[in-house]
Amino acid sequence: MEMASNLFARCKAATLLLGVFLIGGITCGLARAAPEHGIAMYGDPALPPDFVSLPYVNPDAPKGGRITFAEIGGFDSLNPFILKGTAPWGMRMLGYDTLLDYSWAEPFTLYGLLAESITTPPDRSWVEFTLRPEARFSDGSPVTVEDVLWSFETLGTEGHPRYIGAWKKIARAEATGPRTLRLSFARPDRELPLILGLRPVLKKAQWEGRAFAQSGLEVPIGAGPYMVDTFEPGRHLTLRRNPDYWGRDLPLNRGKYNLDELRYEFFGDADVAFEAFRAGLVDVYREPSAAKWETAYDFPAVAMGKVIKAEIPHQRPSGIHGLVMNTRRPVFADWRVRDAMLHAFNFEFINATLTGSKMPRIQSYFSNSVLAMRPGPAEGRVRELLVPYAAALLPGALEGYALPVSDGRASNRRNLRRAFALLEEAGWHVDERGVLRNATGTAFTFEILLRQGDTETQQIVDIFAQGLERLGIAPQVTAIDNAQYAERTDSYDFDMTFYLRTMSLSPGTEQRLYWGAEGVTTPGTGNLMGMDNPAAEAMIDVLLTAHAQEDFIAAARALDRVLTTGRYVIPIWYSPVSRLAHSARLRYPETLPVYGDWVGFLPDVWWSEENRE
The missing domain is CATH 3.40.190.10 (Periplasmic binding protein-like II)
Structure with a gap:
């Protein structure tokens, strides 16, 4: 207590005698810190110290x-x-x-x-x-x-x-x-x-x-x-x-x-x-x-x-829910392949078949909230935050991006044509037997890992697999019990699996656990896709240090663009x-x-x- 009193006295003297705020302001600010009944990320708590409930x-x-x-x-x-x-x-x-x-x-x-x-x-x-x-x-x-x-x-x-x-x-x-x-x-x-x-x-x-x-x-x-x-x-x-x-x-x-x-x-x-x-x-x-x-x-x-x-x-964000692709696996390391998977996934037909088209689609990780990326090109503060990392961004992050939309028919012809073009750009071609292969002759195949007993997810994957077959891809679907599933996903031992990540109205430190580079190798994080992007890391830094709500919202919207245009997850619906x-x-x-x-x-x-x- 004596040390704190002396410190305050020195601060007060410095301010009164020298009139230099920058000399004593920071230290005095520390001394003035007072006990409070609560704390808000921005502003003050809504409830007073004597609140009843x-x-x-x-x-x-x-x-x-x-x-x-x-x-x-x-x-x-x-x-x-x-x-x-x-x-x-x-x-x-x-x-x-x-x-x-x-x-x-x-x-x-x-x-x-x-x-x-x-x-x-x-x-x-x-x-x-x-x-x-x-x-x-x-x-x-x-x-x-x-x-x-x-x-x-x-x-x-x-x-x-x-x-x-x-x-x-x-x-x-x-x-x-x-x-x-x-x-x-x-x-x-x-x-x-x-x-x-x-x-x-x-x-x-x-x-x-x-x-x-x-x-x-x-x-x-x-x-x-x-x-x-x-x-x-x-x-x-x-x-x-x-x-x-x-x-x-x-x-x-x-x-x-x-x-x-x-x-x-x-x-x-x-x-x-x-x-x-x-x-x-x-x-x-x-x-x-x-x-x-x-x-x-x-x-x-x-x-x-x-x-x-x-x-x-x-009133919370939609979060992300859908099929996540593990970029640690070579088959999904190329963003064009992931984009092809997004085009091959016939959301409109699946939604009509399983929900009667009653469920809105997740458009981005923070959709349904003020934190969501806005349509069209990045503008204003969002663009300022992203431009220094342009080399690490995928197409659409700055220019504008929207998920592929089908005509709702089972054939999904237009989007499958686009998917095939993307796969060709990434070095995959269909052989005389109708199998998609790369230049070394390796067939395009991967495993979709599911939990046993998840009937709705199985139905979604079954329809998705039918579209992939038209591209010459025959995925292997594996359903395992909860303990095995947790062990494999915690160690990132999968190619594709179903993924759910909820979001709050105040994203912060947990975002680094979800998308941070450390999660590429550290087991048990939320970074199932294995993303390693300096732009995402930088946007999280801004989230954690922003003093103004405007900067916080801009950082969240910029992060949403990085995540969504990364094409890591094939999103389904939210409620x-x-x-x-x-x-x-x-x-x-x-x-x-x-x-x-x-x-x-x-x-x-x-x-x-x-x-x-």
Whole structure:
């Protein structure tokens, strides 16, 4: 404290006596950093320090009841923070608390959870968190600064790759008091205080003498609202609300975590899971198919009002969903080949066949939002950002680009002609037997890797394969179980596979995990396509350092152009609503978060009316 007082005095004297702002401004700015109840990526948090509850919850929601989910696949680990093994998603989201937590009514604003306050200077060169004295793990032991620092280092060095990038940006991590810790950053990154505020906090003592990176089934000790009750690997998992949860009375948690029991039943495929829902063994079902939503929900429980069909709108970007091509494999290293695949994929016919043309197509990675690339040539600030990297850009990034559109007929003749021309330019030709080969005589073939039981994806691929056959290409379609699929995709052992990457309204550090060059060789990242593009890296840098929202939006739109024109993914459709069929005894608030049915919605703000007839 004495050092801070002296520093402030020196700053004040320098300003008053010399009148030179540039001499003392930066240092004084650091001294003026004050504890806050929350932090926003841009501007100030919408909620005041004395807020009562989040705007999209029912603060008077009753406690009690249960919900049963249907999950596809299985699990063989209860550690959701490492690359090895498969853990249930509910473990990470509901079993552990973080220093800060979201308000999903804002694009990217966090409020104190384990931390009662956050302090960071205007340049966000460091961040300091002060822990709440009442914060406890599920075994009743206090959450300490030592636990937090150990969690950050362990996750950053031994955890899943999604945690490693942020840890590398920390120059120093230290305790600054009995309940305070400070993280100083090696380079500018305005998002980093928020990202680190979302790191899960683990109990250090539980892991002493054990290898953290090894998967296992030991019941974890977390500080979150739910604890593991019962489980059978690969079959079911039950989480039970902790009656002594330390944070149950916080304004941030009022109206949340109302259900006493969350049960996850695991099924081999989506068809079996849906039949379990129809039979009343499952309480809620997310329906991805617009066509099935209209035709398959005529069973008695719906007619009797025991099951409710709900459509939850959202305002988030479409993200990317479709068939991703692995550029680490020679067959897809040439962008012209990837472009040919885009032309051979008859989206309009597939959409008409499987959804009745009801689903809009994903046009780019951030479509359906203000962050999406605009039609036509790049202009203004977007062009300024991209021009220095023109040599690394593919056709369309600066000039303008749109996905191929067919006439909707099964033949897809025009686009197949274009696909064949692109393949010829890339050195592929059809031989006398109708097989596409390169100059060495090697046939054009590749594997499409799918999850077992994914019926809709299989239907999409079957139609796609028919178009490829007309080009002299006979792909091999391989369906494997979830564990094998995770192992192969984590190690990038595939040619083409189905890919889903959701996007938020505030893209940031995670973009480097998705598209960064390090992911070309580092296993387990989101960079399944293996892209290595300096333009993408540069746009992510601008995202992370932008002070003005205008620069942030321009960087996102420029990144969207780099990704979309890279021709890495054959996109399918997205839905501007989530389709949820659920038991009538389950309810949710009338006011919806801006992200809709996403993280933080189900089961977080739902409740049960157990006595409803």
